[in-house]
């Protein structure tokens with residue numbers, strides 16, 4: 001595992017964008033996994049500002065979507081991906097895949113999404129955020145390490161955390177469709193991003209704690225190719241991180 005501790009959100013954006021852009025410049029047909037939420041916003045902004053990379057041949061799979069929401073609903077992750085990734089980077093709609101939160105048969109839609117990733121040859125680089133409770137995508141505590149794309153109930157903590165994006169806390173959906181931890185672990189490279197003091201405890205548990213379903217993000221320890229980029233506040237509890245990881249910038 002490689003850990004980069006950077007000063008703040010802007011530096012996190014620049015560092016993560018560099019990893020993504022280098023991959024896409026070397027392999028224009030790369031398959032990218034996209035996280036939503038606040039953490040990756042500076043990354044996508046930096047990719048947009050960097051005009052030297054052509055993303056038109058990349059294929060993207062989003063991690064999750066709220067049940068009951070879909071683009072163009074402003075809080076849907078489908079809309080987020082359109083607005084912050086697809087449109088600014090010029091990636092055609094047919095290359096962007098977001099779990100279907102409004103399908104009549106959600107289970108069938110989840111299976112279809114998994115088959116889509118497989119048909120694309122798997123995810124080359126998966127961008128990840130981390131929840132305050134250690135969730136990865138919407139895999140809440142208790143999620144199995146081999147779980148696949150499925151419908152999940154959101155914890156109250158997650159609903160409270162994401163209420164900031166909604167006009168009214170009671171409008172935060174109660175369920176979501178999420179890639180499973182097993183789906184995420186199948187990506188060839190994981191890029192976990194964390195910023196802000198509210199993530200410090202989750203980051204410490206994910207990197208230094210035991211691999212446990214109590215902290216879903218701890219499964220990244222099972223993956224052979226992980227880069228963690230954390231700002232100083234998110235990394236503040238890592239203390240002895242140098243002993244755990246080969247690279248500390």
Ligand SMILES: O=P(O)(O)OC[C@H]1O[C@](O)(CO)[C@@H](O)[C@@H]1O
Nearest residue numbers: 036037038039129130131137138
């Ligand atoms: O980056 P944020 O907004 O703190 O969100 C943390 C994580 O929670 C989610 O919103 C739930 O999937 C992720 O999209 C995100 O990576």
